[in-house]
Amino acid sequence: MDNERVVGVELERLAATDPLAPIDPQAMLTRGRRSRRNRRLAGAGTSIAAVAVVALGTTLLPNLNATGTDADTAGSTADFTAVPGIPRGEAGTGVELTPAEANRRCALRYPDIKRQLRPYDTFRAGQVRMYDLKPGVDAPSAYCIVPGGDKPSAALVEAARRDPVPTKQADQLRNCSVGFWTDLTKWRVLASDVDPGKSATLVAVSPSGNRYAGCSLWAKEPPRAETRMHLNSTIVRAPFKAETFRSTFNVDAGSHRRCQQGKCVEQHNRIGLVEPSVVRITAQRIGGGRHEVPVKNGWFALTWLDTKPSAKVGGLKFTAHHKDGHTEVIPR
Amino acid sequence: MVNRDQEYVEFVAAASGALRRTAYLVCGDWHRADDVVQDALCKLYRSWAKIDRDGNPLAYARRTVVNAALDSGRRPWRREVPTVDLPTDQLWDADPATGHAERDEVLAALTRLAPRQRACVVLRYYEDLSIEQTAQILGCSEGTVKSQTARGLETLRNVIDRAARLV
Numbered sequence: 001m002d003n004e005r006v007v008g009v010e011l012e013r014l015a016a017t018d019p020l021a022p023i024d025p026q027a028m029l030t031r032g033r034r035s036r037r038n039r040r041l042a043g044a045g046t047s048i049a050a051v052a053v054v055a056l057g058t059t060l061l062p063n064l065n066a067t068g069t070d071a072d073t074a075g076s077t078a079d080f081t082a083v084p085g086i087p088r089g090e091a092g093t094g095v096e097l098t099p100a101e102a103n104r105r106c107a108l109r110y111p112d113i114k115r116q117l118r119p120y121d122t123f124r125a126g127q128v129r130m131y132d133l134k135p136g137v138d139a140p141s142a143y144c145i146v147p148g149g150d151k152p153s154a155a156l157v158e159a160a161r162r163d164p165v166p167t168k169q170a171d172q173l174r175n176c177s178v179g180f181w182t183d184l185t186k187w188r189v190l191a192s193d194v195d196p197g198k199s200a201t202l203v204a205v206s207p208s209g210n211r212y213a214g215c216s217l218w219a220k221e222p223p224r225a226e227t228r229m230h231l232n233s234t235i236v237r238a239p240f241k242a243e244t245f246r247s248t249f250n251v252d253a254g255s256h257r258r259c260q261q262g263k264c265v266e267q268h269n270r271i272g273l274v275e276p277s278v279v280r281i282t283a284q285r286i287g288g289g290r291h292e293v294p295v296k297n298g299w300f301a302l303t304w305l306d307t308k309p310s311a312k313v314g315g316l317k318f319t320a321h322h323k324d325g326h327t328e329v330i331p332r
Numbered sequence: 333m334v335n336r337d338q339e340y341v342e343f344v345a346a347a348s349g350a351l352r353r354t355a356y357l358v359c360g361d362w363h364r365a366d367d368v369v370q371d372a373l374c375k376l377y378r379s380w381a382k383i384d385r386d387g388n389p390l391a392y393a394r395r396t397v398v399n400a401a402l403d404s405g406r407r408p409w410r411r412e413v414p415t416v417d418l419p420t421d422q423l424w425d426a427d428p429a430t431g432h433a434e435r436d437e438v439l440a441a442l443t444r445l446a447p448r449q450r451a452c453v454v455l456r457y458y459e460d461l462s463i464e465q466t467a468q469i470l471g472c473s474e475g476t477v478k479s480q481t482a483r484g485l486e487t488l489r490n491v492i493d494r495a496a497r498l499v
Contacts, residue, residue, distance in 0.1 A: 003489045004457055010438045010492055011458040015353035020366055023352065025344035028370065029337055032377025039378060169460070189460060209346050209390045210339075238346050276349075297349060 012296050016279060016323070080150035080183045083108060086125075090206040092149030093126040093182040094235040102129065106144035109181065113142055126180050126213070126235025143231060148182030165200045165219045172200050176215035179229030184213055191271065191301040193293050201303040203271040205238075212240045214271045216303065230269065242273040242298065245281070245320040249330045255316070257309060266309040266316070270302045274320070282319040285309060295320075340380050343389055344373055351397050357454040358401035360443040368404055372396040395469045398455065402447050441491035448472070449484035456481050 086092045086105065097105070102123035103116055115131045123129060123146065131142040152160075160175040169189045177184045184204060190212075192202035201216040216230035248270070257266045268283055268291075276298040283304055284290040291304035309315065320328040348369060355365035376383065376393050383389045442450060448470065455466040456477075466481075467474045 003485055006492055007453065007485055007488050008457040008460075010488070011357055011442075011454060014439055014442070015357055015458065018349070018353060018356070018362065020352070020362055023344065023348040023366070023370060023373070025341040025348070028344045028348075028373050029341055029377070031370070032340070032374050032380075035374050036378045205346075207388045207390055209343055238342060240346075297353070 009294070012294065016276075016296065018276075079153050079156045079185075080177070081153070083147065083149045083151050083181065086147070086149035088149045089183055090148075090208065090211045093180060094211040094237045095125055097123045097125055097146065099123055102144075102146050105147050106131075109147045110142070110144055113144075115142070117144060124234075124236075126182060128231045128233065145179055145181070145229070145233075148180055148235075150177065150183040151181055152178045165194065165197060165217050167194050167196055167200075169202065172202055172215070172217060173204065175217050176202070176204075176213060176229060176233070179215065179233060180213065180235060182213075182235065184215075187211075187213060190299040191293075191296055193301045193303045195291075195303050195305050198305045199267065199269065199303040201269055201271055201301045203240075203299060203301055210238045212236050212238060216269050216271075218267075232269070240273050242275075245274040245278055245318075245328055246330065248272045248274055249281075249318040249320075264309055266306040268302065268304045268306065268316075270300070272300060273298045274300065277322045277324070278320045279323055280321045282321070284317055284319065286315045286317060288315075336381060340377055347390055347393060348373060351393055354394065354454060354459060355397050355401040357442065357458055358398055358447075358451050359404050360439070364404050365401065368400045369397055372400055394459070398451055398469055399471075402451055438488065438491055441488055445484050445487060446480075448476075449480045449487075452477050452481040453484040453488065457485070 080088075082088060083092075083105075099117065099119070102125075105125065106113075106117060106129070113131055115133075117123070117129045118132045120129060125146045125148055127146050129144050129146055131144060133141065156174060157178055159171075160178040163171060164175065166172050166175060169192055170185070172192065172194075173184045173187060173189070184206075187204040187206050189202050189204045192200065194200040197219060199216065199218045202214075204213045204215070205211070206213075213233075213235045215233045218230050255266060255268045257264055259265075274281075274295065278295045278298065278300075280292055280294050281300055281302060282290060282292040283302060283306075285306055285308070288308055289306055291302070291306075293300055293302045306316075317329055317331045319330075322328070351372070352362075352365050352369045355368045356362050359365055359368065372393055375396060376389060379392070380389070383392050442453075445453065451470060452466060455461045455469060456463070461469070463474050463477050463481075467477045470477065
């Protein structure tokens with residue numbers, strides 16, 4: 001296993017040296033159109049011969065028209081069952097919903113909660129939304145992870161409950177699938193980080209490349225019924241919004257401090273897509289602990305429970321290490 | 333049609349970089365990798381309507397790219413000709429003082445792997461694909477993937493360890 005990790009890291013380093021300009025999508029579209037047109041013109045001239053060949057081939061090979069299934073196609077497995085009225089897999093998540101549909105999905109998932117969701121501007125499947133509080137009614141705050149179309153089996157839910165912060169990416173995807181009610185098990189992890197026994201975070205892309213999931217798993221909180229997926233977890237449609245290191249880490253989001261009986265801890269939890277020149281990011285408490293994560297093609301995931309944070313907020317700095325050796329530091 | 337083209341453009345924008353990096357690791361040359369990926373994306377466009385409907389253009393593109401990258405090394409006019417054929421135990425007499433040099437040795441070791449071993453290692457440990465997925469892309473058995481990957485992994489790990497000892 002260690003061999004695999006070491007070789008994986010080396011391959012990532014080699015791949016990060018891409019010296020070429022990005023491929024221009026519009027130019028590819030033009031080239032693709034031209035190629036298709038040329039092929040059609042060429043095909044028209046040989047259509048009669050082609051028909052004869054196909055007819056002969058069909059006679060000799062009865063299974064010619066059988067189509068194989070694609071190995072990577074995310075399909076339903078025994079671990080997930082369909083949810084009424086919601087498309088399976090990635091098609092059922094990351095999409096914008098009407099308030100009525102969001103409420104319907106949440107009612108399917110949390111039938112014991114009889115309230116409506118708060119009136120947000122937007123609702124999306126794969127997003128955490130808060131239930132409305134009824135004035136005068138002593139009901140606790142409650143959240144709905146707006147579900148997709150893959151309801152996890154009881155065995156899967158139990159597996160996630162037993163191991164809330166797995167160290168293996170496959171198991172992390174399983175737990176995130178339980179949280180989102182979307183089968184992420186065939187999604188590709190772009191970046192992940194784990195603080196063993198405490199927290200894990202990852203960003204993954206769907207098999208088609210049309211959805212991205214950011215998922216954070218915590219061992220202790222929030223104690224949700226199905227999973228300990230953190231409330232900032234979400235699924236979005238492509239393209240994923242790229243930021244710079246500076247804009248990502250300049251905002252005071254993704255870190256929070258909690259104190260109990262005079263003892264404080266700080267949880268730092270970030271995922272994102274920064275400029276591809278960044279090869280690693282370091283979080284460092286001034287005069288204390290340090291946590292570093294690699295950045296692969298701009299993708300990073302960082303999770304770190306700082307058990308001895310500075311006495312006051314602001315004793316933390318984030319550093320981006322660029323390919324050319326220069327660094328950017330953001331004191332917070 | 334417009335929507336379909338827009339989806340294709342979005343797919344190319346999102347996936348072409350990753351596909352080129354995979355192609356590079358398989359064929360060992362950035363420019364050849366770029367050619368391979370552009371050819372594959374062009375083919376992809378011709379079949380986009382069907383592939384997009386089936387729901388997995390990335391898998392199709394990856395399979396096309398990997399096989400084309402493997403095939404590009406077999407073409408006579410592009411066949412790699414080793415210019416230096418040092419015994420393995422002499423490779424490390426050169427100055428390995430920098431991480432950059434170390435990585436170059438890893439690249440050299442990667443390109444010296446048999447093409448199919450290289451593809452297996454890249455798909456398994458760079459793309460994080462399963463044995464089954466790797467076998468389907470390469471059109472071989474799962475047993476072949478296991479054995480080729482194990483050999484490639486051992487070779488690379490030896491190179492990396494030796495580099496680390498000398499740094």
